[in-house]
Amino acid sequence: MKIAVIGGTRGLGEWIARFLKSKGFDITVTGRDEIAGERVSKKLGVNYTCSNTIAASQADIIIVSVPIDVTSSAIKEVAPVMKKGSLIMDVTSVKEEPSRIMQEYVPHDVEVLPIHPMFGPRIRSLDGQVIVVTPTNRGKWYNKVYNFFEKENARIIVTTPEIHDQMMSVVQGLTHLAYISIAATIEKLDVDIKESRNFASPIYDLMVDMIARIVAQNPYLYYSIQTHNKYTKKTHETFISIYKELNEMISSGNEEGFVKVMGSAAKHMDDLEAALGRSDKAISALTEEVNILKGSIGKEVGLRHIYSGKVHIGILKGLSPDFLTLEINGKKTKLKLSNVEILSDKEIYDLKVENYPHKTYFVSAVFPENCSPDIIVNTIEGLKGVIYASVDDMYHGSQIPSGKISITIKYEVINPDARFDVENLLKGFGAVIR
Amino acid sequence: MKIAVIGGTRGLGEWIARFLKSKGFDITVTGRDEIAGERVSKKLGVNYTCSNTIAASQADIIIVSVPIDVTSSAIKEVAPVMKKGSLIMDVTSVKEEPSRIMQEYVPHDVEVLPIHPMFGPRIRSLDGQVIVVTPTNRGKWYNKVYNFFEKENARIIVTTPEIHDQMMSVVQGLTHLAYISIAATIEKLDVDIKESRNFASPIYDLMVDMIARIVAQNPYLYYSIQTHNKYTKKTHETFISIYKELNEMISSGNEEGFVKVMGSAAKHMDDLEAALGRSDKAISALTEEVNILKGSIGKEVGLRHIYSGKVHIGILKGLSPDFLTLEINGKKTKLKLSNVEILSDKEIYDLKVENYPHKTYFVSAVFPENCSPDIIVNTIEGLKGVIYASVDDMYHGSQIPSGKISITIKYEVINPDARFDVENLLKGFGAVIR
Numbered sequence: 001m002k003i004a005v006i007g008g009t010r011g012l013g014e015w016i017a018r019f020l021k022s023k024g025f026d027i028t029v030t031g032r033d034e035i036a037g038e039r040v041s042k043k044l045g046v047n048y049t050c051s052n053t054i055a056a057s058q059a060d061i062i063i064v065s066v067p068i069d070v071t072s073s074a075i076k077e078v079a080p081v082m083k084k085g086s087l088i089m090d091v092t093s094v095k096e097e098p099s100r101i102m103q104e105y106v107p108h109d110v111e112v113l114p115i116h117p118m119f120g121p122r123i124r125s126l127d128g129q130v131i132v133v134t135p136t137n138r139g140k141w142y143n144k145v146y147n148f149f150e151k152e153n154a155r156i157i158v159t160t161p162e163i164h165d166q167m168m169s170v171v172q173g174l175t176h177l178a179y180i181s182i183a184a185t186i187e188k189l190d191v192d193i194k195e196s197r198n199f200a201s202p203i204y205d206l207m208v209d210m211i212a213r214i215v216a217q218n219p220y221l222y223y224s225i226q227t228h229n230k231y232t233k234k235t236h237e238t239f240i241s242i243y244k245e246l247n248e249m250i251s252s253g254n255e256e257g258f259v260k261v262m263g264s265a266a267k268h269m270d271d272l273e274a275a276l277g278r279s280d281k282a283i284s285a286l287t288e289e290v291n292i293l294k295g296s297i298g299k300e301v302g303l304r305h306i307y308s309g310k311v312h313i314g315i316l317k318g319l320s321p322d323f324l325t326l327e328i329n330g331k332k333t334k335l336k337l338s339n340v341e342i343l344s345d346k347e348i349y350d351l352k353v354e355n356y357p358h359k360t361y362f363v364s365a366v367f368p369e370n371c372s373p374d375i376i377v378n379t380i381e382g383l384k385g386v387i388y389a390s391v392d393d394m395y396h397g398s399q400i401p402s403g404k405i406s407i408t409i410k411y412e413v414i415n416p417d418a419r420f421d422v423e424n425l426l427k428g429f430g431a432v433i434r
Numbered sequence: 435m436k437i438a439v440i441g442g443t444r445g446l447g448e449w450i451a452r453f454l455k456s457k458g459f460d461i462t463v464t465g466r467d468e469i470a471g472e473r474v475s476k477k478l479g480v481n482y483t484c485s486n487t488i489a490a491s492q493a494d495i496i497i498v499s500v501p502i503d504v505t506s507s508a509i510k511e512v513a514p515v516m517k518k519g520s521l522i523m524d525v526t527s528v529k530e531e532p533s534r535i536m537q538e539y540v541p542h543d544v545e546v547l548p549i550h551p552m553f554g555p556r557i558r559s560l561d562g563q564v565i566v567v568t569p570t571n572r573g574k575w576y577n578k579v580y581n582f583f584e585k586e587n588a589r590i591i592v593t594t595p596e597i598h599d600q601m602m603s604v605v606q607g608l609t610h611l612a613y614i615s616i617a618a619t620i621e622k623l624d625v626d627i628k629e630s631r632n633f634a635s636p637i638y639d640l641m642v643d644m645i646a647r648i649v650a651q652n653p654y655l656y657y658s659i660q661t662h663n664k665y666t667k668k669t670h671e672t673f674i675s676i677y678k679e680l681n682e683m684i685s686s687g688n689e690e691g692f693v694k695v696m697g698s699a700a701k702h703m704d705d706l707e708a709a710l711g712r713s714d715k716a717i718s719a720l721t722e723e724v725n726i727l728k729g730s731i732g733k734e735v736g737l738r739h740i741y742s743g744k745v746h747i748g749i750l751k752g753l754s755p756d757f758l759t760l761e762i763n764g765k766k767t768k769l770k771l772s773n774v775e776i777l778s779d780k781e782i783y784d785l786k787v788e789n790y791p792h793k794t795y796f797v798s799a800v801f802p803e804n805c806s807p808d809i810i811v812n813t814i815e816g817l818k819g820v821i822y823a824s825v826d827d828m829y830h831g832s833q834i835p836s837g838k839i840s841i842t843i844k845y846e847v848i849n850p851d852a853r854f855d856v857e858n859l860l861k862g863f864g865a866v867i868r
Binding site: 119212234266 | 562564591601602617621622628630633649657666676684689696706711756803805
């Protein structure tokens with residue numbers, strides 16, 4: 001099956017091309033920048049053409065993944081040349097406009113499926129990710145795509161383009177603009193964010209982090225999410241009028257009015273108790289982490305970088321609010337606290353097993369004949385630093401006293417010192433090492 | 435030392451009375467509601483009087499902990515009757531107004547110390563809690579109070595009432611009003627919050643939880659936080675004008691202007707990378723939890739209620755987005771997911787050790803004479819379900835073959851089945867159980 005990803009040379013488009021290529025599809029990406037196109041073509045092993053119409057005329061599925069402002073024109077360009085019986089999808093974060101244009105411009109017998117993947121190009125798989133699907137007609141392609149997403153364990157929401165856009169005017173439109181405005185207000189009032197964090201609770205800290213998260217995004221994308229959704233206007237106007245109304249209530253001493261608005265809004269929320277519990281847990285996960293580290297100074301800790309996945313195991317030497325210092329093989333490494341997560345003892349051990357060189361040793365010892373070799377090797381395997389143990393040989397011979405048996409045990413360790421523990425264990429139970 | 439807590443019969447005032455009583459101070463609480471007063475007096479073992487002036491005239495320290503609107507009148511009532519050399523503090527969430535009134539109304543030689551504890555009455559200790567202190571003069575009391583907080587491991591911020599109030603107009607004033615307005619907008623637009631969560635990312639989920647957290651608070655308190663801080667007016671006006679400006683940029687197609695505001699606000703944030711990392715970690719802590727539970731269906735899990743601390747250990751039978759079902763001793767219990775946290779294997783084990791009945795057993799076995807009893811008891815202690823093991827007796831007698839020794843080991847288990855493991859271990863190494 002041939003899939004053309006229009007705008008597949010970067011961002012989400014590139015991610016889609018890579019993902020579908022890994023699933024075995026024949027992929028062609030397009031994009032205006034020929035250098036980027038050749039690079040992606042080589043990197044992902046996909047075809048590249050700078051011509052949207054060439055790619056479109058040969059494809060069974062077209063996925064339009066270009067910035068919102070040029071989505072309509074890209075659709076108008078590719079739709080008319082599509083093959084009979086093919087499918088066109090777009091992945092824009094608004095759905096009404098692209099949906100209408102796709103339906104208008106595709107030839108008869110081409111299926112239209114507007115979708116909104118609610119994730120960015122940093123994810124590794126579709127597992128657990130939300131994809132909103134707004135089918136206009138549910139043909140054979142709809143079922144195929146739906147089944148594909150389902151097999152990938154995505155969370156699929158099927159709705160109409162209208163409901164999607166109304167919902168998004170709140171989920172994205174309102175929250176983005178409110179957060180950007182809070183950040184801009186803090187800037188305008190010249191409040192020092194870092195100082196303000198000192199004054200406040202962990203809840204405020206997390207709020208500020210969420211605000212920072214939003215304003216750190218691509219402002220061009222955030223602008224187009226606002227402008228291409230016809231419902232955001234009403235949402236913003238409603239918000240402004242409510243905020244102004246509350247502010248006036250405060251100025252004029254209208255306590256009753258304020259209490260009524262706040263109480264009524266609270267009643268409309270879905271489950272206040274659950275919200276409290278979840279946010280408490282999110283916050284305690286962050287404080288807990290700092291507490292664990294405080295108690296681990298001078299001890300071995302294992303840390304994983306939350307984005308790269310790189311693991312650092314070493315002795316924790318220092319801890320400041322933002323950084324920590326690990327000593328690894330006598331060398332000090334400074335890591336940013338917010339970028340690493342603490343590994344459990346089991347994870348550290350498993351990683352050591354995986355990454356440290358294993359050494360194999362043999363030990364022969366004389367046991368009473370009525371012993372159980374299985375129990376002996378299991379007990380050895382339970383020692384710290386021992387990965388594996390097995391019976392290599394059992395020997396009844398002239399050198400072995402009667403009523404006794406010599407057992408040779410083969411075992412692997414990650415730390416050669418574990419040899420002493422193995423030998424001490426055997427001697428401790430009265431075995432004689434040969 | 436006698437401490438009067440004005441308004442000590444409920445909320446934070448009651449918390450302060452309980453806390454200081456536990457530290458050994460002689461506490462008198464006041465409050466208009468005599469029934470509540472008698473109840474608190476009995477519950478906490480403190481004195482109660484409905485007369486603020488009686489309490490104030492006898493106290494070495496007065497702590498004013500009444501709602502903001504009546505703080506000024508309470509101060510005016512108690513300040514004039516205070517003893518020479520005493521201290522007056524207030525714990526209101528604004529500082530300029532009470533600070534000014536306390537200074538104006540106290541007799542000569544009374545020290546004034548306005549503070550703002552940044553926590554509610556749900557906390558258990560001052561450890562790690564933020565307390566903002568805005569001393570107007572730093573006398574002998576200031577040092578005493580500072581040292582007390584320091585010993586309790588509180589995070590103390592010393593600043594002026596003005597800076598405190600300016601900061602709070604953002605930290606509380608702006609964030610509260612923005613969140614309340616978002617919630618009220620969602621209500622007005624009749625958006626179904628639960629449905630909107632389906633459409634969105636875990637980040638949005640956490641945002642909604644934070645909004646719910648704010649609107650679930652006491653609206654009278656939130657109103658007074660707004661009205662008693664003279665800086666909130668300017669903050670709200672700035673916010674409204676920025677929001678309107680951004681909305682106009684969106685309507686009029688002023689992409690450049692929008693991008694500039696958002697980019698500049700982003701630059702003013704303290705550390706975008708850290709904010710991203712921390713919020714990613716907070717979110718992954720929540721998703722991680724669900725993943726662990728999904729993998730634990732049919733297995734034993736331990737859960738702790740995040741508020742009551744109550745622990746439930748049982749077999750996980752079912753998991754829905756909001757609830758989970760545990761089977762404990764054959765009985766099914768339904769728990770709200772947002773209210774419980776998962777215990778680690780080590781925590782479950784420690785709890786079992788603490789709460790399950792312990793059984794003591796003895797085992798006597800014959801070992802080679804050259805064995806090491808220490809190693810044997812350590813190995814037994816390492817077995818699952820065994821809490822403790824020790825050598826009870828060692829015996830060389832006529833019944834014991836030469837070259838052998840009989841050792842009696844005493845051990846405690848939480849699960850009687852562990853006895854078989856102990857005996858199998860000893861037999862496995864060739865010992866003969868007597």
